[in-house]
Amino acid sequence: MITDEKKCVVHMIPYGRQEITQADIDAVVAVLKSDLITQGPVVSRFEKALSNYCEAEYAVAVNSATSALHLACRALDLKSGDYLWTSPITFVASANCGLYCGAAVDFVDIDPSTYNLSVTALEKKLKQANKEGCLPKVLVTVHFGGQPCEMEKIHVLSQQYGVCIIEDASHAIGGKYQGEHIGNCRYSDITVFSFHPVKIITTAEGGMAVTNHQSLAAKMDLLRSHGITRAPSLMSHVSDGPWYYQQVDLGFNYRMTELQAALGISQLSRLDQYVERRHQLAERYDQLLSELPVTVPWQHPDSYSGMHLYVVRLELNEISKTHRQVFEQLRGQGIGVNLHYIPVHTQPYYQRMGFRVGDFPEAERYYAEAISLPLFPLLTEKQQDRVVETLRGALLP
Structure with missing residues (x-):
């Protein structure tokens, strides 16, 4: 003041x-009184509730949208020697996620009316990159301010040039494109949401990646928890006993807590x-x-x-x-x-x-x-x- x-x-x-109601507080307190306060059933319920809302097949909850962007890039096998393109009018995380994977980053200028990535500029840049042999592997489309990009046109270009699409919908949960909820992934591989306190709903900090591809969801699920699994199908040999787990990839500690998920479920209702x-x-x-x-x-x-x-x-x-x-x-x-x-x-x-x-x-x-x-x-x-x-x-x- x-x-x-x-x-x-x-x-x-x-x-x-943010708005925090008594219902939000009660939901978090209920988890605090339960046996599990991290990586329990409430996280799974939040994932299911959000995927149902967006009409996407799978959802993976994490501790921030930045983590979700990183996992999305890893799931799409972005690596050194690849290119990621995004908008220059965004928070730095939309570009940094490519650098985390060792990829090179470039930008596509914005549309003067929507402030989103310009489809005209994108098409021109893709044509030039195709001639030069440096097409992007991943395009991160940022739904600036909550308004979705022209995803149908972008999807057509992505199919033409073989580009994977991540929708950075950190600003856009609850919005719609062509009458359908953002996050249904009709025109993208993965969509990412943010639950930072200034965003539309909050989990204090937190994020979510949604997708219609089981393999991408499984990869993000594995990587959010150190690359460790107890699933026999992913292990290199038979389990040594009921205590057994294996690290099968280099992952991260990007997990969402039960407290955050409880707050998210309560907020999602509004x-x-x-x-x-x-x-x-x-x-x-x-x-x-x-x-x-x-x-x-x-x-x-x-x-x-x-x-x-x-x-x-x-x-x-x-x-x-x-x-x-x-x-x-x-x-x-x-x-x-x-x-x-x-x-x-x-x-x-x-x-x-x-x-x-x-x-x-x-x-x-x-x-x-x-x-x-x-x-x-x-x-x-x-x-x-x-x-x-x-x-x-x-x-x-």
């Missing part, structure tokens, strides 16, 4: 936050309600901001966004302040705006790989103008009015 000149306390309105409320608030923002020098988010007619983010772009040629000045004025007056995201290719780590400012101009234009306004189910209309009036004061003389 901040204090103004009159010493009145002004509470910061965050850009996002998912549609949360997404509906986010849409109501977004539509109200659209109306309240209609006369201000900002561009409000555009929604593709094929999509129903999970509406994780509400990002406006400042029309800087119509205002007298810089992007930074507007951002800092909002923060200084208790509006917890954020910026999603700094283009990944401009990060120092990626610059050392040879990427340069100017490589993906549409992403960079977006970054120079974007501000994420507060959006979460508990946001009140009074708070939303305060956000808009503070933005109005920052933009207009």
